[in-house]
Every structure is written in structure tokens, then in C-alpha cells.
Amino acid sequence: MLKYLEVEGSPYELGLALGRFGKQAVHDLLLPSAAWVSLMAWRGSAEVAAMQQLTQERFPAIWQEIEGLAAGLELPLADVFIWNCRGDLWAMAPDGCTTVLLPGEGGVPARLAHNEDGLPFFKNHCAIVRASVRGHSDVVSFAYPGSIPGHTFAVNARGLGITVNNVRTRLVSAGVPRMVLGRAALNLDSAVAVQHMLEEVPRAGGFHFSVAQAGVAAIASVEFTAHRVSMELVTAPALHANHLVHTAMRHHPQLVTNSSGFRQERGEQLLREGVRDALSILADQHNSAFPILRNAADDSDDENTMATAFMAVGADAIHWEVLEDGGRAPVMRFVNAQAA
Numbered sequence: 001m002l003k004y005l006e007v008e009g010s011p012y013e014l015g016l017a018l019g020r021f022g023k024q025a026v027h028d029l030l031l032p033s034a035a036w037v038s039l040m041a042w043r044g045s046a047e048v049a050a051m052q053q054l055t056q057e058r059f060p061a062i063w064q065e066i067e068g069l070a071a072g073l074e075l076p077l078a079d080v081f082i083w084n085c086r087g088d089l090w091a092m093a094p095d096g097c098t099t100v101l102l103p104g105e106g107g108v109p110a111r112l113a114h115n116e117d118g119l120p121f122f123k124n125h126c127a128i129v130r131a132s133v134r135g136h137s138d139v140v141s142f143a144y145p146g147s148i149p150g151h152t153f154a155v156n157a158r159g160l161g162i163t164v165n166n167v168r169t170r171l172v173s174a175g176v177p178r179m180v181l182g183r184a185a186l187n188l189d190s191a192v193a194v195q196h197m198l199e200e201v202p203r204a205g206g207f208h209f210s211v212a213q214a215g216v217a218a219i220a221s222v223e224f225t226a227h228r229v230s231m232e233l234v235t236a237p238a239l240h241a242n243h244l245v246h247t248a249m250r251h252h253p254q255l256v257t258n259s260s261g262f263r264q265e266r267g268e269q270l271l272r273e274g275v276r277d278a279l280s281i282l283a284d285q286h287n288s289a290f291p292i293l294r295n296a297a298d299d300s301d302d303e304n305t306m307a308t309a310f311m312a313v314g315a316d317a318i319h320w321e322v323l324e325d326g327g328r329a330p331v332m333r334f335v336n337a338q339a340a
Contacts, residue, residue, distance in 0.1 A: 001324070002128055002322065002324065003021070004130075008132040009132075009133065010133065011061040011062065011136070012064045012065065012068035014065055014068065015064065015070075015072065015148065016068035018072060018143060018147075018148070019068060019069040019072015020072040021143075022072075022073065022143075023073050023074060023145075025122065025125040025145040026073055026075070030145065030146055033119070035093075038090065039086055039089060039090060040079065040082065043079070043082065046174075048078075048082055051081075051085055051088065051177050052081055054174070054175060055176055059176065061133075061136065062148065062183050062184060065183070066080060066084060084179050085204070087151075087166060087177075087178055087179070088172055088178055088204035089172075092255070094301065094303055095151065096165075096294070096303040097114060097117050097163070097164065097165045097166060098114070098115045098239065098242075098292050099115075099165055099208075099239065100237075100239050100278040101210050101221065101234045101237070101240065102278060103234050103236070103237070104217035104218075105217070109217075109312050109314055110212055110216070110312075110313040111313065112163060112210055112219055112310075112311040113278035113281075113282055114153045114210070114282075115292065115293065115294075115307075115308050116153060116305065116308070116309070118306050119304075120297065120302065122306065123306060125145055126144055126306050126307065128140060128141070128142055128143070128332055129141055129142075129143045129149060130337065130339070131149065136186075136187050137156040137187045137337075138156065139155070139157070139337050140338075141186065142154065142306070148180075149186065150164070150181075150184070150185065151164045151178070151179045154186050155318050156188075157337040158336075159213060159317050159336050160186075160190065160212070160213055160318075162186065162209055162210065163309065164182055164207055165209075165240055165241065166208075167207060167208055167225075167242060167243055168254055168255035168256070168257070169226070169244075169253070170253040171225065171252070171253055172205050172226050173203070173226035175202035175203040176203060177204050178203065178207045181197070181224075182207060190213055191211040191220030191222065191231065198229045199229050203225070203226050203229075205225070205226065206223070206254075208222065209221075209222040210222075210234075210240065214313060214315065214317050215315050219233075220232070220234070221233075223244050223246045225249070228249065230246040230248040232246055237271045238268075238271070239263075239264060239267030239268055241260040241263040242256075242257065242259075242260035242263075243255075243260050243264070245264070257300065257301050258289075259290045259303075261290075262290035266284060266292060267281055267292060278310065279310060279323070293305055293326045295325070295326075305325075305326070307322055307323065307324055308322070308323040308324070309322055310323065317336045318335070318336055319340070320334050321333050
């Protein structure tokens with residue numbers, strides 16, 4: 001079961017609360033894992049030092065969140081920062097995800113639906129957090145133990161909804177970590193503002209953002225790497241898994257796993273067949289080896305679906321739900337960043 005947290009205060013206090021929430025799961029489950037051990041090989045590296053300096057300079061409030069996170073976890077700040085740079089340092093970082101993008105048409109609002117996939121041992125140890133941080137937009141976000149918000153799914157008080165997909169880019173640079181950029185995006189009010197923010201800072205790794213905005217029928221699909229930012233307006237139903245698919249980006253060196261490739265292929269097939277029920281697509285397990293809904297203990301990328309978000313983009317707000325285990329009964333409902 002997902003937990004629910006409400007946090008109000010400074011950026012440091014948000015991080016501290018998230019750290020205290022995730023402390024036991026991180027110490028018991030994450031620290032002994034191969035994922036953590038492999039990343040700690042980056043301790044003291046020039047790459048991590050450069051990413052830290054840029055985070056402190058460009059996004060000091062988010063750095064304070066990371067400081068609070070480390071304090072709450074009772075772990076060295078340097079180690080916690082490395083974990084929050086995992087996708088910049090390691091192509092096989094275990095953050096999967098599948099997103100269905102349905103632009104508005106014929107009086108039907110735009111809809112955005114997302115499976116959040118992560119390390120299986122974190123199942124039942126994650127939370128939906130409502131954060132009211134001084135100087136920032138209120139936001140409701142899925143949160144993993146040991147991580148800042150901004151790399152999963154979230155909606156802010158300004159009516160901006162963002163879902164995030166891991167992309168496994170092979171070319172990274174000294175830049176701002178992608179999870180920090182995801183956190184920064186949650187303070188913005190439009191897809192254009194997200195695009196401009198990404199273009200204006202040096203970037204380390206890459207992500208895909210699906211960006212929905214209250215009052216806007218189109219959904220923006222944003223892919224970025226250390227070397228390029230691409231934004232396309234989605235005018236027809238689409239699906240995005242865990243690799244770059246924009247025309248401007250698809251030749252960028254990247255790792256496309258079998259799971260990502262087959263999820264993309266299956267989702268596009270269902271959309272071509274006229275399926276418009278996003279939750280049915282995200283619950284699909286037609287391909288038993290590489291399903292869209294991932295709950296196998298031996299998943300090929302070592303990922304399972306933690307939760308699903310379904311967002312309906314209205315004229316004045318995003319009405320959205322959080323679901324679990326491929327079900328259709330919401331476990332939580334929100335309007336923008338308020339519980340419904």
C-alpha cells in the first residue's frame with residue numbers, strides 16, 4: 001500500500017521529512033543492493049563534484065532538499081547525492097515507466113496516464129507526498145525512499161502535470177542531474193517554461209517528460225539529453241516507454257532494453273487498434289515476458305510497477321487519481337495539488 005505524507009516548511013524540512021519516511025527501507029533494502037553498491041564506486045569522482053557544484057549554483061533550494069534528505073536518512077550527504085544522480089551515472093538505473101498520452105478531442109479532455117516502475121523491493125515502501133514548500137509551488141508527487149520528488153509523476157498547484165520516463169542515454173556530460181531538473185520542473189507553469197528551463201542549464205543525463213497543462217488540449221512530449229532538448233506537441237494518441245523516439249533524438253546513442261522496446265511496440269499496436277482506455281493499456285500483460293504492467297519477480301530490467309497515475313486535464317484544473325496493482329479503483333484522488 002502507498003503511504004500518504006503532507007509536508008509544509010522549508011526545502012530542507014521537506015527533504016528531512018522524506019528522509020525520515022524512507023530511512024528504514026533505504027537502510028534495510030537499498031544499501032545492501034547491487035544498485036547502491038555499484039553507484040558508490042563514483043564516490044569522490046570529478047563527475048559527481050561537477051554535478052554537485054552546478055546543483056548548488058543553479059538550484060540552491062533543491063540542494064537544501066537533498067541536504068535534508070541525507071539528514072533524515074542518517075547517511076552521508078555525498079552518498080545520497082550520488083543515489084539521486086543514478087540515471088546520470090549508470091545507464092541501467094532501475095527507473096522504468098510507461099506513459100499513455102491522449103490529447104483532447106471532440107469535447108473529451110486530454111488524458112495522461114503513467115505506470116511508475118522501480119526497484120521491486122520498494123513495493124509497499126513508497127508514498128504520495130503533498131509538499132507545500134516556502135517559495136515554491138505546492139505539489140503532489142509520487143516519492144521513492146531515498147529520492148527527491150520530480151522523477152516520477154506529479155501535479156502542482158498551477159495545474160501542471162508531469163510524468164517522467166527514464167531514458168538510458170550513453171552520452172552524458174558534467175551538468176545538472178536529471179532528477180534535479182525534474183524537481184525544478186515541478187515549480188513551473190507550462191510546457192514552454194519547462195523547455196526553456198532545460199535549454200538554459202547544462203544537463204547531465206536524459207529523461208522524457210510528458211507535460212499536461214490545465215486548459216490546454218495538447219500534451220507536450222519533451223525528450224532531453226546532455227546534448228539536446230526536443231519538444232513535440234502530441235496531436236494523436238501516443239505511448240512512451242524508456243527510450244528516445246522523437247525524430248530529432250532517435251539517433252542519439254542509447255540503450256534500448258527488450259522490455260522498453262516491447263512495451264513501446266505493444267502500446268502503439270493497441271493505439272492503432274483504436275484502444276483509448278489508457279488504464280487498460282497500462283494493465284496489459286499480453287507479452288508475458290515483457291508486459292506493460294510489470295509485477296514479475298524476474299522482470300528483465302529488475303523493475304515492477306509501483307503505482308499508476310491517471311490525469312484528466314480540465315479547463316481550470318487537473319483531476320487525477322492514483323491506482324495500484326493494475327486496478328481501476330483509485331486509492332487517492334486529487335485536484336491539482338489538493339486532495340479531492
